[in-house]
Amino acid sequence: MDVTIRQGWFRAGSPFGQATLLSAVITALAVSVLFGPNGQSVLFLLGVGITFGGYLLVLWLVLQRAAVQVDNPVLTLASRITAIRATGAVLLGGFIVAGTGAETANWLPAVLFAAVAALDGIDGYVARRMDETSTFGGEFDTQVDAFAILIGTIVAVRLGAAPAVFVAIGLYQYVFFLGKKLRQHKGYAVHDLPPRKRRTYVGATSMIAVFVVLLPGVPSGVTWFLAVIAMIPITYSFAVDWLYAIGWMSHT
Incomplete structure (x- = not known):
């Protein structure tokens, strides 16, 4: 049964709130056991807590933007799947502070990120199949896509698998958003971006x-090379969108 965001999202007593909180806590504790009693489990949980704070900020921004379009956003099944994806990204953030450590944990960052990415296709399919597409x-x-990519790039740099500049592809979305807000605050025109398949390819x-x-x-030399190569089309796409948004070029 669908519930409105204000009725169900932040209430700890709601079934959705209880399930989300319980699954996050149990999963975080289970993963922390892999690190053993050497203090790394505490670092992992600390990383999860910090990342969760970032997720709450993202959620607040989403609610603010959705409130402009919809008086009472609805928490659908598709949005709940998206929330599960966000939980995976929050758990991934534990490795920012803890690293991997135990051999078993070496695979967890990639597995968590793969799960978040795989569910990206499922929530969209469910929304279309059940006619639940909405602004919210x-x-x-x-925003969960952007958040997951940001956390993933930071973890990659933390583990030495990518150069620090790789974090840029996780920051582009937020820099773009803040840049638009700054221009609007100063009274400059900002153009809406028309839909383009290019952004779907860039996201993938x-x-x-x-x-x-x-x-x-994978040898670090290989991952560093791949990270830099991947940045080229992503950087190009955001640059084109920014130039269009500020009116310097027609969209391509």
Whole structure:
């Protein structure tokens, strides 16, 4: 049964709130056991907590943007799947502080990110199949994509699998958003971007690049090279969108 966001999202007593909180806590504790009693489990949980704070900020931004379009956004099944994806990204953030450590944990960053990426196709399919597409759902999906990519790039750099500049592809979405807000605040025109398939391809490229770089056992020289190569089309796409948004060129 669908519930409105304000009725069900932040209430700890709601079934959705309880399930989300419980699954996150149990999964985080289970993963932390892999590190053993050497203090790394505490670092992992600390990383999860910090990342969860970032997720709450993202969620707040989504709700603010959706509220402009919809008086009472609805929490559909598709949006709940998107929330599960966000939980995976939050758990991935634990490795930012803890690293991997135990051999078993070496695969977990790639596995978690792969799960988040795989569910990206499922939530969209469910939304279309059940006729649940909405402004809120689309915005939520987009922001969770950006959040997962940002966390994935930071983890890749933390593990030494990519150069620090790789984090840029995770920051582009936020820099773009803040740049638009700054221009609007100063009274400059900002143009809406028309739909383009190119962004879908770029999003897929970002997901694939982060996943491959996170795979254990791949020589760092190879992952660094792949990370830099992947940045070229992604950087180009955001540059084109920015120039269009500020009116310097027609969209291509």
